[in-house]
Amino acid sequence: MSKAEDLLWISQVVIADDRRAFDRLVCKYQSSVRRFLLNLTAGDSMLSDDLAQETFIKAYLNIRSFQGISAFSTWLFRIAYNVFYDSKRAQKHYEEINSSEIDKKSSVKIDFSTEKSDIYTALKTLKREEKAVILLCYMEDKTHKEIARITNLPLGTVKTHILKGKEKLNQFLSAQGYGK
Amino acid sequence: MENRDELQIKEFFSKNKVEISDDGFSNRVLRQLPEKQYKTNWIVPLFALAGMIIAGFLIDVQKVILTIYYIVIEVPLYFLFAGIMVLPVVVIIGYFFWEKNQLPKYRFF
Structure with a gap:
């Protein structure tokens, strides 16, 4: 039922741009995606929520490319995983440029993720x-x-x-x- | 031993598995969703139809149809076949390039 339900909502989003159907998908998967990102970011809830938001927006924009071969959650987790590593790469690049900022930043981070x-x-x-x-x-x-x-x-x-x-x-x- | 380790890890993760409540997250996502481009695509066929109707009033349609008919009659058959055969090839090539540009990261499953 779950997969059929997902496919029904996905088709509603693709065909009619039904945002309510997409909202149902978000409600269904928000917990697992946010938890996954929260654990990847070592408990940084603000960052993980931003990344989760980006994940769902990317999913919405690319939903036409979902072919249904695997489960929707697998596809969603792949986006979340890519979003997380893209942000890591961007952060690394930023830190290389501005190394003096990192010391402050990392000390804050340790406090944040106590x-x-x-x-x-x-x-x-x-x-x-x-x-x-x-x-x-x-x-x-x-x-x-x-x-x-x-x-x-x-x-x-x-x-x-x-x-x-x-x-x-x-x-x-x-x-x-x-x-x- | 291995089973005990496996159980220990499973137990550890299930103990730390928390359900995160929505708390307005889905509303925030919905507010952030961009408008899709194809929502305004209806403009193109509408204007095309309007153009056709206006052209129908301004041009002698019967004359145009007859001219096209004579052109088709006069053109050698193999020219017509070649023209028709080229269409699907062009469409397929165009479709291939269009698909190629569709964010390759997420499209394979």
Whole structure:
């Protein structure tokens, strides 16, 4: 029902530019997309909401190119993933230009993302790709095949990232006294 | 051992999985949505139709049709065939380039 429902709303957006149908899609997926981006940005809720907003706007503008081969959520997560890395690249470029600003900025950032939750600390132990792949696998319940599509990585690489990420997380969790 | 580790991670993530409430997020997204270009596309056929009606009043339509008919009759058949065959090829090539420009990042699934 869920996929059929999505396809119905998507067709309404494509054919009649029905914004109410798009609103339903946003309401349905906002939580998972925002959570994914919130975890990727280490708890920066303002940045993650901006990125989520950009994700949905891009989805709306490109909805005609959605071919329905995979689930709509997979397509949406791919956009979110690209939006996040585009912003990272832009930020990196900006920081290279204005390095004096970074020191101030990073100190603010540390204050902002104070470890409210163990999850951000745990995710910090992972590499960039490992983090995204682990989040998609364990937090968003995506299959390995879907993750490969979202991240545009080969299936074997996805599996390797998950394996390595799991090892690191287990070390972290054991050190923190989980599972005792 | 491996299963225990897997369970530990699953438990850790499910414990930290929070549902984020909308809190006006979807409204903010809707307000930010840009107007689509094709909303104004109705102008083109409307003006074309108006132009045709005006032309119908100003021009001797019967004469025009007869002239076209004689031209078609006089043109060798293979010219006509070639002309008709070229159309789908041109359309396909045009469509290929148009598709190519449609944001390749998100279009493959």
